[in-house]
Amino acid sequence: MDNGESSYRRFLAGDNEGLHEIICAYRAGLILYLNSFVQDIHTAEELTEDTFFELMKKRPKFSGKSSFKTWLYAIGRNITAKYLRKHKKLSVVPLEEQDNFSDEENIEGDYIKNEQKRVVHKAMHRLKLEYRQILYLSYFEGFSNSEAAVIMKKSSNQIKALLYNAKKALRSELERSGFEYEE
Template identity: 25%
Template sequence: MTNDSELLAAAMAGDIDAFQRLFAAFQPQLKSFLYRLTADRHDADDLTHDTFVRAFDKLKTYRGEAGLKTWVFRIGANLARDAQRKKKPWPLDAQDRARSLAESRPDIQTAFYRAHVEDSRGAYDVAEHIDFCFTCIGKTLPIEQQIAVILKDMYAFGRKEIATVLSMSEGVVKHLLHDGRKVLSQVFYERCALVNKNGACNQCSELAGIYNPRQAKREHLVKLEMVRAGERTDDAEKLYALRAGLVKFIHPLNSQGADLQDVIMQCTRMAVGEKDRL
């Protein structure tokens, strides 16, 4: 059996099939990372493809100072960063705007129902919508903070690896993580009705009431550790850590509700002015 070192040597000698085998080991994670940054499946697909092409083209410059996965993620993150810099950060009320838009547009409501009923991954689950919410709120941050927080809290990258991805010092990465988490912790605590009874956003429960009525019942929602913890503490940072722990194992493109959640995401992109139609 060919090991990774032999595959890497072959890839660096120009064997694209060998590089494809190495790339395949972390391609799903890379694509989900890029989706969390772009909130668009097509963009994530295109960026993943472009990352592969760019990485293979530059592979002869790889010197092994960082792991191949980290090196490739650096290329993908740079491509995503260049693309996202042309766009404005999302407003904190993006989900509120999406709700208003959907309520005023029967065609969008029809798209939601069609995804729920016809698509193979159109199930609704509260935990998956919390993952959607993580992406949505995350997009209010500057792109460098997004990358740092997502790599650390969703994909367990170390600070040194993140520093390599961002071409920054570990000290800067430490500040990016601190500042990004602080903002997200406070926003989630202030807005999320699951952890704060005065929270402004109850979208996950509202949608559950439509697409999964059983989960809309309080006795099912309290099974989420985050909800139970919200009843015991007002520590926003602890609640953020529980939220991150809940969603880090959800693949936003392959989960059982990925198709429905993506339609909701595209509605949100419409609401913030990033696209004109679903």
Template identity: 50%
Template sequence: MDNGVSSYLRFLNGDNDSFVELVKEYGDGLILFLNSIIRDIHIAEEAANDTLMKLYIKKPQFKSEYSFKTWLYTIGRNVALNYLKKLKRHKYTPLEDFSYFSDNIDLESEYIQDEENLLIHQCIKALNKDYAQVLFLIYFENLSHTEVAKVMNKSQRQITQLLYCAKEALKVEMGRRGNNGQI
């Protein structure tokens, strides 16, 4: 799909079906990335929808300096940070606290099929937000250090240091969970 660029350009030229391709290709990954920032899958879904609606309605021009995914995730990160600002202003109780509201379908479980990846994702979720973001973007979304720096609004040196610290923290968390038998 030419990394999403061709679909987005077709969408800008009036082909609405190509936008559906973008949603199918990038929607789940965007939700999981935004969840690493917001830490609530339901709000992350809303933020991802808002990000995609921004593209659909405002039709911003794609800047080809980075990949389409990097550009999309940068927009999504900004939307997620706005959500966090709103949540700080209002008292918020996650929907997971009300088990009778929770969906029967768990997006994370569908997206992460095998147990080892599920354990890794759960350990990553336990880390601080910057660690979770850098690990997710590099290892699950396969973005380069340069692209991650752009998405996270940091320098490449900061990303290198952050990645090192994140991997160390992940080792500790996985060891802790492995020893306790928690998944």
């Protein structure tokens, strides 16, 4: 039994600490995942709060057919889909707001790493929404193809093809922007 599932069971039994544990464990990752849809970190935070509020208020039944994290991310995705249908407009977070350079000894190395991350971030946001989603779920959140299939409501074969095409599209975007791969 994974920690999220046991915490949720405790919450359903009346222990509010269980919900607190779920929020602490999954909040940051869920915000970043939902941000891949809305491209506005503040909206993603609100949608994450809505996801946890739905757990608290509606107390949906967890069937155990997938991992708790997969189930939770699917709830967040559904809430975000409702939000997007209602608002139908995406806004972009300016990349300049995301530049944070440290005062550590290796400022040049940090600068290069941050610049590479920025280039990858820009390239990912030029991809189709589905490509951004599958890349985020697979590489940033570490979901398996079957878990990503549940979250995205697709078959495993569709996920494999989507992941292949997303990586190909990202590579093409990176090459177009002059990105150099490290050996």
